[in-house]
Amino acid sequence: MSARSGGAAQPTVELRGVWKEFVKGERRVEALQAIDLALAPKAFTALLGPSGCGKSTLLNMVAGFEAPTRGEVLAHGSPVTAPSPSRAVVFQEPALFPWYSVYDNVVFGPKTQGRPPAEYRPRAAQILEQVGLKGFAAHYPAELSGGMKQRVGIARVLVMEPEVLLMDEPFGSLDAQTRTLMQELLLAVWERHHQTVLFVTHDIEEALLLADSVCIMTARPGRIKKWIDVGLARPRTIEVTTSPVFNELKREVLALIREESVRADADRALA
């Protein structure tokens, strides 16, 4: 089995023998098969796979949005049954509340949880500054660019100080330049907060740049194909993507992913 755990410590999040099936009318679609996976505390894990391989489904189960068909999803050893602020999510679309200002979006979490304003107000201001949104607190989401919206999406989860950060292709809909900026921002933020991160992406460079380890998935039905240790020194900057070590890793992952894409294509041809 390709399960992993960070040494002897109890994993922050664990999936044990997880299967997921969707029923669409008469058809049953197997999204995930026999997933064993453990996220070590404070580790940055990227989940990499071809589109449609069920990686978002996996993340949704960790978040508590969906339940597995079989198997268990555990957080600190107890089953995940509902979403929780300790497992915060950054979605692919910013999913901000359009009727709230940037500030009200950011403090939605702590306010809803009944934390005292004296506690979250200064932190919200500080985090808005960290993600480069100082001076935009009173703006509405409609007035922001795609990249800025996603910064708000990140700020509103950071302000809750979640233990686990679940990111579902958060930069997937951004243009290349903005994406690079956001990746650098995330690296800087993570250096400061060191949450346990599960980062879903289909971008090989993004996975290698950000993560400690990359979990490569097969085409649908999604299984875990291989774990890759990135092992690049931290703190990292975007320049690391031009190093020979990085390119070596990239070649290795590319070969693995290509196998899956070819297989997925062949399956489609047969079907």
Next chain:
Amino acid sequence: MARGWRAPWFLLLPAAFILVWHFAVEGRWVTEGLIPSPAQVLRSWHTWIFGTTKMTLSPYSGTWLDNVLYSSRRVLQGFGLAALVAIPLGLMIGWNRLVARVVDPTIQLLRPVPITAWLPFAIAVFGIYDASALFLIGLGAFYPIVVNTTHGVRDTNLLLLRAAGMMGAGPGTVLAKVVFPSALPAIFTGLRLGIGVAWTAVIVAEMIAVKSGLGYVLWDAYYVGRMDICVATMISVGLLGFVSDRLIVYASRLVLRWRTLEAVA
């Protein structure tokens, strides 16, 4: 905003209509005495509004404002009552599957019954009193508001619900801070449709179920052959309906400011 002078194109059709009307009457294209000319209507309307109520031969002289207030008050009360019931109910139907299964089929079955068909029932139960009118107005306005609110709730973006959930929001918070604001544009659409029905209903109700208001005047004037007053009443109701609709649109612009930003961006 300052785009300079723009031709008032919206006046073109009304002006043309009034011209045709004028020549149709003055040129005897229609049977004489059947339809009053625009000028006649204007004169009668003026007396109806500003005329003295004492020592006059015209029973309508100076009673316009009173009747406008009667009708407006009924519309406001019936419509307010409808909104007060329909918005919370629509939220519950859209939000809770059990409530939807219990309540929605009944609403959908009753909805095709026109409010005019409810008239005998209303008079039998409530008599020739205000309650009859309020019942008809409220019922008429209730349907579009409840249906649109329900749709608005069901259209709430799943991602926003998930986002609220992962930030620790329970069902109450989600309903108040996510579902309700998200449904507001649809609720306002319902309110606009509802106020339109309310004006229809008040005229019908006043024609038959009560003895005051513009609807009563309309029917009464028809019986005594005062087509000039009939037409003046029609225009009055049209204007009142237009103004109340504009007020709702204005309120929605205030409440949904984030949405106008969205349209610009």
